[in-house]
Amino acid sequence: MKKIADHMPCSLSRGKGTGGGGRFLVPLLLLVLLSACSSMPKVTGPVEPPLRRYEDLVKPGQPNMLDVNDSVEGFNRGSYRFNYYFDEYLYRPVVRGYEFIMPNYLEDRVSDALDNLGEITNLTNNLMQFNLKGAGVTVSRFVINSTIGIGGLWDQAKKMGLKRQTEDFGLTLGHYGTGSGTYLMLPVLGASNVRDTAGLVADAATVDYIGPLAWLNDNTATYAYAGVYAVDRRHRTPFRYRQTGSPFEYELIRTLYTMKRDYDIEQTKEKK
Amino acid sequence: MKRLLALTLLLLSFLAARPAAAAPPQSYFYPFVNPYEATVMELPKEFEVRLPDEVPVHEFVVRPFPKREIPEVFWYENGLVCSLVAQDHKAPLVFLIAGSGSRFDVPRMLKLQKVLYQAGFHVISLTSPTHMDFVVNAASGLPGIATDDAKDLYRVMDLAYQKVRKRVDVSHFMLAGYSLGGFDAAFVAKLDDQEHRFNFRRVLLINPPVCLYDSVSALDRLLVENVPGGMDNFDNWFRGVFSQTMHLAEAWEPGGLSGESMYRTYKRMQPSESNLAALIGLTARMNAADMIFTADVMNGGGYIVPKNVRLTSTTSLTRYAIVAYKTSFVDYFEQWLFPHYQKMEPGLTREALLRRETLRSLEGYLKGSRKFGLIHNEDDIILVSGDIEYLERVFDDRAWIFPSGGHMGNMFNPDVVSAITGFLKGKEE
Secondary structure (H helix, E strand, C coil): CCCCCCCECCHHHCCCCCCCCHHHHHHHHHHHHHCCCCCCCEEEEEEECCCCCHHHHCCCCCCCCCCCCCCCHHHHHHHHHHHHHHHHHHHHHHHHHHHHHCCHHHHHHHHHHHHHHCHHHHHHHHHHCCCHHHHHHHHHHHHHHHHCCCCCCCCHHHHCCCCCCCCCHHHHHHHCCCCCCCEEEECCCEEEEHHHHHHHHHHHHHHHHCCHHHHHCCHHHHHHHHHHHHHHHHHHCCCCCCCCCCCCHHHHHHHHHHHHHHHHHHHHHHHC | CHHHHHHHHHHHHHHHHCCCCCCCCCCCCCCCCCHHHHHHCCCCHHHCCCCCCCCCEEEEEECCCCCCCCCHHHCCCCCEEEEEECCCCCEEEEEEECCCCCCCCCHHHHHHHHHHHHCCCEEEEECCCCCHHHHHHCCCCCCCCHHHHHHHHHHHHHHHHHHHCCCCCEEEEEEEEECHHHHHHHHHHHHHHHHCCCCCCEEEEECCCCEHHHHHHHHHHHHHHHCCCCHHHHHHHHHHHHHHHHHHCCCCCHHHHCHHHHHHHHCCCCCCHHHHHHHHHHHHHHHHHHHHHHHHHHCCCCCCCCEEEECCCCCCCHHHHHHHHCCCHHHHHHHHHHHHHHHHCCCCCHHHHHHCCEHHHHHHHHHHCCCEEEEEECCCCCCCCCHHHHHHHHHHHHEEEECCCCCCCCCCCHHHHHHHHHHHHCCCC
């Protein structure tokens, strides 16, 4: 079992959904379904409607970006709060330690090496979207970086003009018209939705069975990979909780995540 | 490099065509001639003053109302954080107040902190009374009226200094702020002249509004008038801007949730002036909405949140967010703040309350005291016509007015920085 804390508190910058053992996510989904967190406010006396009422200000049928399908909002908000504490007291302190010990140059080498290993899901998903050019570029990148780039430590392919063709199974599903389903705030892993969570599981399985973890086929190495992957992920994610300074941070992240994923899916369609 | 050259040529022609302004040195060089661009864009590094990479920052928390129960919906709030950078020797201490909706540690505040530290001052950085952290932890009532916000700020300053006084050797006190923070500084100084806790020797106002109501109205109009098709079309417009931005951004930074970094991404495209203006207006609207919702919850609701309803950490706030973002500061003032003050002070007129929101009410005081200084730009977008002339008249030889720079776009230009530090360091008069 591979537990990979693929932490993307607001995974707007997510490249791919590798990591995250499938067996970890299934109980999580059950938890979502069983969750009894209420998203209704508690009433403490006779409720008086406010002066500025939603009904008066919003025309029926008028779209609003802040309205995102979020049918397990109570759970999601609880999970968001959990992630805040997790990030504050465990995850970022560990990452800060890593950043303190490692010179910046070596940090970048680690990032490049992990990106190289992660090319497997870029390949499978480009293929599944019949984006043959993207798949070809991915294969070339992997070959170049693994050889000239010495085991992927340097992204030499990028210097040759071969840009990373980031894809994940959530995007592949979206590419073929799968709706996003309800928004999900995954514990530890961050912003997602039903479609992207399914994608995360599929990509994790790819990494497990045909990707770098299968090549390693060794428990210790797998744990090491998972640990480094998690730390590198957070190291590269500039998101900080409460940076918005807004009481509506949860809503803002939800909207931006959704818009970003919609945009990425549109991009997969334009590429063809 | 080519772009730089073009900008340079553009600017040279611009400078030549204009009569030299009174105060700034002849050499003043600033690359953006469009005030919206100036406001939004960061100065290219070559044009910025050099600052130390690291300064010794000490963060600490004050709780002006220790018995206050923080509502569960603000579960992440726990006291008001301030920061101190201290010299290792006796030096003047500057209290620095952030602009509207800004926390003590936004990039602009961190840079100003470095500017002042480098110039030899101790600095205590303070969150704006309009930021939600301040509203939750340190506001005594509804925020938004300058004279009362000043009282809340003064209380925080007092506690902050008490908390760090063992760490710093202070010769005397100064006060500075930018934008709304500069405006706040004038009112705090007035209060200090009654209370004498600090006896500020110098008070510097950087790009303040003259009349708060005028400035917030102007900012809100930037949004409302520049979204094509009006606010009913906001969603479409924003989606367009979003995907344009995405197109150019190599990687979307999740830090891009804040106004400052949204701009940073946005500047990579050749933005239209109306889009820039609308984004500036949007940032102001969002800041106001955050403050208004928070203030409403802290004061028992009735405006956006129903009364007698307790929001928890899992309550959906989406509907309140939608309403709040449809609420401007002007709505809040007219519908909620003014009636609220009228209830507390029967007979208070709207005009009398508005007088507490303008530097004009302090005119005699600002004119008569040599301790005040002003830094501003002729093309600052938060000013309305006549404001600059008025400020020049009031501050006279203590005003440094630059011909361009928009709203604080030129703050870290070497000439502006020398004006800031020069005034604060200036000899006793």
